[in-house]
Amino acid sequence: MLKIKRLFAGILGLSVLLASFTACNGQPSGSSAGSQGGAASSAAGAEKVTLAFWNNYTNDTQHIMADTIKKWNTDHPNIQIDSSATENNAYKVKIKTAISANNAPDIIYTWAGGFTQPFVEAGQILALDSYLNDGTKDKMLSGALTNITYDGKVYGLTYNQQAGALYVNDDLFKQNSVKVPTTYDELLTAVKAFKAKGLVPMAVGEKDEWPGMWYYDMIALREGGAQLCLDALNKKASFNQAAFINAAKKLEDLVDAGAFAKDVLGQTRDESVAQFSQGKIPMYFGGNFDAQVIDQSLKGKVSAVKFPTISGGKGTDAEYLGGGADALCVSANTKHKDEAVQAIKYLAENFSSGMYLTGAGLPEWKYDSIDQSKVDPLSKQIMDDIVQGSTGSVPAWDLYLTGNDAQTHQDLVQNLFGKQIVPDEFGKQMQQKINKTA
Numbered sequence: 301m302l303k304i305k306r307l308f309a310g311i312l313g314l315s316v317l318l319a320s321f322t323a324c325n326g327q328p329s330g331s332s333a334g335s336q337g338g339a340a341s342s343a344a345g346a347e348k349v350t351l352a353f354w355n356n357y358t359n360d361t362q363h364i365m366a367d368t369i370k371k372w373n374t375d376h377p378n379i380q381i382d383s384s385a386t387e388n389n390a391y392k393v394k395i396k397t398a399i400s401a402n403n404a405p406d407i408i409y410t411w412a413g414g415f416t417q418p419f420v421e422a423g424q425i426l427a428l429d430s431y432l433n434d435g436t437k438d439k440m441l442s443g444a445l446t447n448i449t450y451d452g453k454v455y456g457l458t459y460n461q462q463a464g465a466l467y468v469n470d471d472l473f474k475q476n477s478v479k480v481p482t483t484y485d486e487l488l489t490a491v492k493a494f495k496a497k498g499l500v501p502m503a504v505g506e507k508d509e510w511p512g513m514w515y516y517d518m519i520a521l522r523e524g525g526a527q528l529c530l531d532a533l534n535k536k537a538s539f540n541q542a543a544f545i546n547a548a549k550k551l552e553d554l555v556d557a558g559a560f561a562k563d564v565l566g567q568t569r570d571e572s573v574a575q576f577s578q579g580k581i582p583m584y585f586g587g588n589f590d591a592q593v594i595d596q597s598l599k600g601k602v603s604a605v606k607f608p609t610i611s612g613g614k615g616t617d618a619e620y621l622g623g624g625a626d627a628l629c630v631s632a633n634t635k636h637k638d639e640a641v642q643a644i645k646y647l648a649e650n651f652s653s654g655m656y657l658t659g660a661g662l663p664e665w666k667y668d669s670i671d672q673s674k675v676d677p678l679s680k681q682i683m684d685d686i687v688q689g690s691t692g693s694v695p696a697w698d699l700y701l702t703g704n705d706a707q708t709h710q711d712l713v714q715n716l717f718g719k720q721i722v723p724d725e726f727g728k729q730m731q732q733k734i735n736k737t738a
Contacts, residue, residue, distance in 0.1 A: 462626075544726075
């Protein structure tokens with residue numbers, strides 16, 4: 301049964317905003333922009349198609365996308381891609397609003413998992429199975445399509461997977477004679493040692509909420525293990541149980557030990573990464589997507605290691621926070637389905653290799669042909685030491701949860717950072733508000 305109400309809840313009021321936006325900026329395919337070049341003809345007389353592509357690449361990785369699109373447009377004069385980038389949080393609102401109004405672009409950047417699921421259930425995303433029997437699947441890594449498959453059908457192509465890593469400034473650890481932690485107890489010891497030296501031990505930009513959520517989700521993975529986390533996220537297990545409450549307590553312990561800046565709720569993710577990249581903070585738990593910026597500033601001075609294990613926890617160091625994340629989908633309403641699918645195959649494969657080479661992402665397409673000596677060192681370390689040989693992974697919870705549940709989780713974690721909720725209450729509210737049981 302379609303869960304359309306869940307998709308439209310909370311965003312119907314934004315339809316007017318979108319209408320205003322499109323009136324000024326032009327509408328995507330399904331209305332006009334996707335076929336704005338349809339009446340034009342090339343020298344050979346073929347129809348010229350323009351595909352609208354919306355994404356959130358406004359950061360340092362934008363050049364990878366821009367270069368790839370430029371090459372596509374040069375090589376495919378009759379199928380042009382018109383890319384439009386919007387800041388991350390604004391993009392989420394923009395794409396949800398567009399889809400609710402049947403104004404989605406031809407090609408959609410999205411997050412695999414729970415974020416895309418309502419779009420699929422609303423019938424707004426094109427199923428790709430009939431397009432993938434040309435060897436495309438053979439080019440992709442095992443499991444690359446898992447998080448973008450719903451009810452047995454594939455609705456997108458992933459090109460980048462996420463993996464959480466504890467970035468440690470080796471120089472600061474050596475200068476202060478602190479051991480790189482492999483257990484949670486050692487992590488607390490390191491936090492206290494750096495705090496005594498007058499350093500902020502760990503970076504996090506909790507003003508944006510999701511960076512702090514990564515800390516909690518990782519600790520929960522170590523406490524409960526991958527299967528329990530997935531069961532709870534799938535509403536097959538309760539959040540109001542020891543593993544998740546203990547994870548909240550351990551995050552609270554880090555806050556109490558002074559692991560983070562006093563103004564943690566006022567710092568953005570970009571500000572916190574910048575402070576770490578400037579060599580001011582010894583530890584930062586973040587995604588592989590941070591590797592490029594960190595390596596540019598602290599090349600050879602930082603290691604990406606597994607997050608510490610927890611004594612008595614059911615999770616192991618062979619499990620990681622991440623999995624298939626960034627994906628490209630095609631609007632079910634596009635007038636140019638074949639061309640759009642052809643384009644996302646090209647884009648996804650080239651984004652995968654390009655982002656891996658520069659440290660902006662981890663591949664979802666086979667990378668045997670890539671010269672490993674040219675791969676960003678931190679990205680290679682994460683791929684070799686954290687992803688390869690892993691026994692399980694869980695996506696960041698805001699990618700897995702659907703609708704307002706993702707925001708609820710982020711809000712509750714922010715309350716932990718702000719000391720506005722105790723661990724027991726955190727577990728109760730997660731269960732009541734997300735799994736909707738007492």
